[in-house]
Structure formats: C-alpha cells, structure tokens
Amino acid sequence: MIQWLMNIDRRIIFVFVFLGVALPLLANVFLPIRPTRDVIAVYDQLEKVAQDEGVVLLSFSYGASTEPEMQPMARAILRHCFSRNIKVVAVCLWPEAPGLAQQVLEEIGDEFGKTYGVDYAFLGFKPGNFAVVLNMGQDFRDAFPQDNWGTPLEDLALMRDVRTLRDFDFVFDLAAGDSIEFWWIPYGQEKYGFPFAGGCTAVMAPDLFPFLQSGQMVGLLGGLAGAAEYETLVGRQDKATAGMSAQSMAHLIIVIFIIFGNMAFFLSRRR
Amino acid sequence: MTRDRYVFLGLVLLFAAVNGVLLANGVLAADWEGLGVIVAAGLTLALYSFLYKDNPLFKVAENIFVGVATAYIFSQNWYQTIYGEVFVRLSALGGEDSASGDWWLLAPTVLGLLMLTRFSRRFGWLSRFSFAFFVGLGAGLTIPRTISSFILAQIEPMLQPLSWSVEGFNLLVILVGVVAVLVYFFFSVEHTGVVGKVSRVGIWFLMISFGASFGYTIMARLSLLIGRVTFLLDDWLGIM
Numbered sequence: 001m002i003q004w005l006m007n008i009d010r011r012i013i014f015v016f017v018f019l020g021v022a023l024p025l026l027a028n029v030f031l032p033i034r035p036t037r038d039v040i041a042v043y044d045q046l047e048k049v050a051q052d053e054g055v056v057l058l059s060f061s062y063g064a065s066t067e068p069e070m071q072p073m074a075r076a077i078l079r080h081c082f083s084r085n086i087k088v089v090a091v092c093l094w095p096e097a098p099g100l101a102q103q104v105l106e107e108i109g110d111e112f113g114k115t116y117g118v119d120y121a122f123l124g125f126k127p128g129n130f131a132v133v134l135n136m137g138q139d140f141r142d143a144f145p146q147d148n149w150g151t152p153l154e155d156l157a158l159m160r161d162v163r164t165l166r167d168f169d170f171v172f173d174l175a176a177g178d179s180i181e182f183w184w185i186p187y188g189q190e191k192y193g194f195p196f197a198g199g200c201t202a203v204m205a206p207d208l209f210p211f212l213q214s215g216q217m218v219g220l221l222g223g224l225a226g227a228a229e230y231e232t233l234v235g236r237q238d239k240a241t242a243g244m245s246a247q248s249m250a251h252l253i254i255v256i257f258i259i260f261g262n263m264a265f266f267l268s269r270r271r
Numbered sequence: 272m273t274r275d276r277y278v279f280l281g282l283v284l285l286f287a288a289v290n291g292v293l294l295a296n297g298v299l300a301a302d303w304e305g306l307g308v309i310v311a312a313g314l315t316l317a318l319y320s321f322l323y324k325d326n327p328l329f330k331v332a333e334n335i336f337v338g339v340a341t342a343y344i345f346s347q348n349w350y351q352t353i354y355g356e357v358f359v360r361l362s363a364l365g366g367e368d369s370a371s372g373d374w375w376l377l378a379p380t381v382l383g384l385l386m387l388t389r390f391s392r393r394f395g396w397l398s399r400f401s402f403a404f405f406v407g408l409g410a411g412l413t414i415p416r417t418i419s420s421f422i423l424a425q426i427e428p429m430l431q432p433l434s435w436s437v438e439g440f441n442l443l444v445i446l447v448g449v450v451a452v453l454v455y456f457f458f459s460v461e462h463t464g465v466v467g468k469v470s471r472v473g474i475w476f477l478m479i480s481f482g483a484s485f486g487y488t489i490m491a492r493l494s495l496l497i498g499r500v501t502f503l504l505d506d507w508l509g510i511m
Contacts, residue, residue, distance in 0.1 A: 014322050021493070021500050025511060068498020069491065095347035127352040134412070186416035190424065202491035206484045213445070214428045216420065223487070224494035243497040250493045 002271075005264035013257055020253040024245040030237060031245045035229040038212055041219030042197045043080065043233045045170055050084035054169030055158060057089050059184070062176030063096030066201050070174050072240035073199040073227040074104045077172060080234045082112035082119070087158045089168070091144065092125040093132060093179055098148065117156045124148035130183040137165040137192045165192045173198045180208060185216050199226060279326065286313060289508075298509040312507040315499055448476040 035043075049056055058077065062070040081088050090105055092098050105122055114120055123144040126132045135143035140162055146152050153159040161167060171194055173184050180198040189196040195218050200208060202223025211217040221230055224247065227240035290299070290309050299305040317332035357380055360373050382401045389398040429446055433439045454466060455473030462470045505511040 011323060017493075017496075018500070021497055022504065025497070025501060025504055028511075066495070068501075069494045095344050095351070098347070125347065125351050127348065127356075130412070186420035187412075190416065190420045202487045202494060205487050206480065210425055214424050216424055223491055224497070225490065239501065243494065243501070246497045246500070247490065247493055250496075251490070254489065 002264045002268050005260055006268060008257075016253050016257075017250055020249040021246045024249050025242065027245075028242070029245040030241060031248060033228050033232045033241060033244060035233050038220045038222075039226055039229040040233065042077075042172070042221060043219075043230065045195055045197060045218050046077075046080055046084070046086065049169045050086050052169060053085075055087045055089060055162065055167070056081055057091065057165070057168040057171045059171065059173040059175075059179070060090060060092045060097040060101040061094045061179035061183075062100070062174055062201075063094055064100065066176040067100060068243075069201050069224050069227065070176060070199065071100060071104060072224065072238060072243075073221050073230065074101075074174055075108060075238060076227055076230040076234055076236070076240065077174075077199070077221075078104060078108040079111075079236055080230070082108060082114055083234070085119075088120040089159065089162070090120065090122045091132075091136075092123075093129065093183065094177070095125055095127070098125045102148070117151070118158060121153075121156050121158055122148045123153075129179075130187045133165075133183050133187045134191075137188060140164055140167070165194055168194055170194070171196045175200045175204065178204075180204075180217075181211070185211060189216055197221075202226075275324065275326070279328070282316075282320075283328075286316065293508070299507070308506055312503060315503060319499075447472070452476050 046056070058074075058081075060074070078088065080086075088105075090101055092101050102122060105120060108114075109116065109120055116122075124147065126143060128135070132143055141153055144153065147156060153162075165171065165188060171184070171188065173180050173196075175184075175198055180200060181204075184196060184198070188194070196216070197218040197220065198208065199221035200223070202225070205220065205222030205226075208217065208220055208222075212220055221227060224240050224243050228244045231238050231241050293299040294301055294305065299308055314332045314335065317328040318336075320326055321329040357376065360376055361380065364373055364376075382404055385397045386401040387398075388394040388396075429442070429449060431442060433443055433446075451469050451473035453473070455462075455470040455477070460466055501511065
C-alpha cells in the first residue's frame with residue numbers, strides 16, 4: 001500500500017483533479033467569498049473616482065493564454081465603472097490584447113447601454129512597452145493620436161480634456177506579464193504620481209506585494225480569486241465566482257495527495 | 272494495430288459522434304461559430320491528451336497553436352508597427368497629410384535598418400551604431416527609474432517607526448525578513464556564529480516566500496484548467 005502510494009500513477013491524480021474541477025462546476029456550487037483588503041482598496045478607489053466624476057485608464061496587457069483569469073477581472077472592473085458612470089479609456093500594451101479588450105468593452109458597454117466615444121473609448125494597441133507609458137505621460141495624443149478605428153481623439157467627447165497621464169483619476173493595468181512591475185510603476189506611477197492599481201495572474205501576485213507595501217500600488221487583484229472577490233463587491237456573481245468552488249475542491253485534492261505522499265514517505269523511512 | 276491506435280481511433284470516433292449529437296440536438300449551431308467551438312474543443316482535448324501519453328494528435332495541436340500564435344503576433348506587429356507606424360507615415364512625408372514631426376521617423380527607421388546589417392559579415396559593424404544607441408537609451412532611462420522604484424521606494428516604508436499595533440508587528444516582521452535575507456546573500460563573511468543564525472532565519476523567510484509563490488502558481492494553473500473545463504462543459508457540451 002505504501003509503495004503504491006509512493007509510486008502512484010500521476011494519471012490517477014489527473015483524473016481526480018479533473019473531477020475536482022468539473023463536478024463543482026456542474027453542481028453550480030457557490031462558496032461564500034470574503035473580499036480581501038487589497039481588492040477592497042481598488043473598489044474604494046473606483047468609488048472615489050465615481051464621486052469625482054472622473055476618467056479611468058484601463059490598460060490591457062494580457063493575451064489569450066491567460067484569458068480565464070484576466071477576462072473575468074476585466075468584466076468585473078468594467079461593470080463597476082459603467083454602473084457608477086465612470087468614463088473608461090482603454091489601451092493595449094500587448095499585441096494579443098486588442099481582440100480580448102474590444103470583446104469585453106463591447107459586451108459590458110452594451111450591457112449598461114453605454115455609448116462609444118462618450119462613455120468609453122478604445123485606443124487599440126501601441127508597441128514600445130515602457131516607451132508607450134513614458135509617451136503617454138508626456139503627451140497622450142502623441143502616443144495615441146486616434147482610436148482603434150482611426151477616429152482622431154479630438155472627435156471623442158471623453159478625450160477632450162485628456163492631455164497626459166496626470167489627467168486620469170485612476171489607472172488600472174490588467175497584466176499577464178511584467179507590465180505593472182517594469183513599465184507602469186517605474187515609468188508611469190513613480191514619475192507622474194497618479195493613483196495606480198493592477199490586476200494580475202496569480203503567478204505574479206507575490207512579486208507585486210512589495211509595491212502594495214510601499215504604496216506605489218493602491219490595490220491588487222490577484223488571479224481568479226481576486227476577480228471573484230471583486231465580483232462579490234460589485235454584486236454580480238459571474239464566471240470567477242463560479243470557478244472558486246472548483247478551485248477550492250482542486251486545492252483540497254492536491255493537499256490530500258501531498259499529505260498521503262508525505263505519510264507514505266515517512267512510513268517507508270521508518271521501515 | 273496496437274492498443275494505443277485503437278484508443279486513438281476510438282476517441283476520434285467518440286468525438287465525432289458527440290459533435291453529431293450536439294449538432295442534431297441544436298446545442299451547437301450549424302454555422303461558423305459552431306464549427307469554431309468544435310475545432311476549439313477538439314484542439315483542447317488533443318492538447319490534454321498529452322496527460323495520457325505523447326501522441327500525434329497532441330503534436331498536431333501544439334504545432335497549430337505555435338503557428339497561429341506566431342502569425343497573429345506577426346500580423347499585429349506588422350499592421351500596428353511596421354506598416355502603420357513606418358510605411359504609411361514615411362510614404363506621406365512631404366505631402367499634405369504629413370505632420371511636421373514625421374521627418375524624425377527617418378532616424379529610428381535608419382537605426383532599425385542598420386540593426387539588420389548584423390546578418391552581413393561585411394557590413395555587420397554598422398549595427399554597432401544602433402546597438403550603442405539602444406543600450407545608451409535603455410541604461411539612461413532604466414537606471415534612475417529602477418533605483419527610484421525598486422530601491423528607494425522600497426526602503427522608505429521600512430524606515431517607518433515601529434508601534435504596538437498589527438501594522439507595527441507587520442513592519443517588524445518585514446524588517447527582520449529583509450535584514451536576514453540580505454545577510455544570507457552576503458557571502459563575503461562565513462555563515463557561522465551570529466551571522467549563521469541570522470542567515471538561517473533568512474533561509475526560513477525565503478522558503479516561506481517560495482512556498483507562497485508556488486501556491487499561487489498552482490492556483491494560476493488551476494484557474495486556466497477551470498477556464499478550459501468551463502468552455503468544454505458550457506460552450507461545447509452545453510451541460511452547465
């Protein structure tokens with residue numbers, strides 16, 4: 001038995017993990033979710049922007065490979081913005097992002113009956129990584145002279161008063177790479193001093209905690225859990241919340257196998 | 272025929288049968304969107320078939336993914352960068368539509384072309400101008416920003432006064448952790464005695480942070496699995 005546990009075929013573990021993910025999704029179980037401090041901080045910041053009738057810059061820096069984590073996050077943030085009539089300007093710093101960004105903007109924009117050019121604008125992708133952030137900080141219109149479809153920014157109502165990054169009341173980056181840590185914070189937030197927060201994949205979240213500690217980031221949404229917490233705050237349970245039960249079950253299965261493995265190891269050593 | 276080939280054939284036939292049932296019942300639309308869902312589901316299952324064993328289906332799906340991703344990124348970079356930012360704007364130079372600043376585009380265009388001379392043995396030395404500019408620009412932009420954002424801004428919160436509160440305790444833990452880990456990475460002094468004990472504390476902090484990081488990584492990978500399983504159960508099979 002101990003030898004079997006020590007040498008268990010990993011395909012058996014795969015089957016258990018798959019069942020641990022699929023069964024809660026099929027059962028439609030929703031576990032209670034308690035938002036954490038860093039997620040609440042982002043929510044409070046957007047509430048403050050809503051009171052000041054401000055404009056938010058949303059940066060999309062992810063691709064299709066991280067869509068399951070990032071797209072629910074984008075939906076939750078946009079739902080909050082549009083439900084509070086916050087104007088949103090969206091840009092992309094990753095070449096794979098425009099399709100996903102356009103999809104979610106149009107989906108949530110239609111859900112809340114928002115008008116393009118008045119309530120939100122999509123400026124498309126610009127290459128250059130941190131150079132784009134620097135350029136936006138110096139002269140936003142030089143970085144993005146027109147929107148994704150070639151309309152000059154002067155013709156978009158919500159862009160009339162935007163000249164630099166400082167004119168945004170809040171900047172939020174949805175990042176699957178190092179755009180928060182190596183582009184936005186050193187070349188954007190530190191230099192121009194605007195309120196900044198981010199949403200990232202769970203892999204990157206520990207790397208960004210020092211920036212929360214130092215106050216360079218107002219808050220952070222980490223992975224699918226962060227998206228689920230934000231959905232709870234916004235009051236609209238969606239895919240992220242549905243995924244949490246599956247996530248919890250899968251984590252439990254992995255923990256059980258780790259315990260079994262360690263028990264088998266220590267028992268075999270005793271013999 | 273070997274057992275694996277029977278399994279392979281059986282799964283392909285099962286996949287085709289399931290799709291036939293889904294189309295017949297109207298769960299999947301018989302249009303391009305339905306075909307897209309079927310292709311996506313097939314590629315997803317083909318990629319996950321690697322968990323059983325490496326097989327030709329997985330290899331085909333993997334190569335399709337690499338090809339499509341490369342083509343997509345190339346087309347994005349071509350239309351947004353090379354064509355949109357260089358060809359279109361350079362071709363309008365001197366014309367009515369040309370902005371006064373567009374003549375500056377010639378400089379980065381020339382530098383970019385000089386970089387390509389790297390492939391030539393005879394003219395490769397010309398690329399050094401581009402690389403020198405690139406390295407100088409990068410260093411000049413990066414070094415002060417890095418010092419400011421990653422060093423000075425990180426040290427500042429640690430210099431706050433300690434207090435008898437939760438925040439004060441957190442600050443103390445962070446201070447102890449930073450000092451201990453720095454001592455661990457200081458190899459000019461032998462790690463014995465007091466230095467050894469402090470570096471041992473640093474190792475504990477490092478191990479705890481690696482564990483937290485690994486836990487987050489597992490969570491991230493499971494999130495991606497949840498996304499794919501949701502697609503298979505909801506968009507493809509329609510049973511969610």
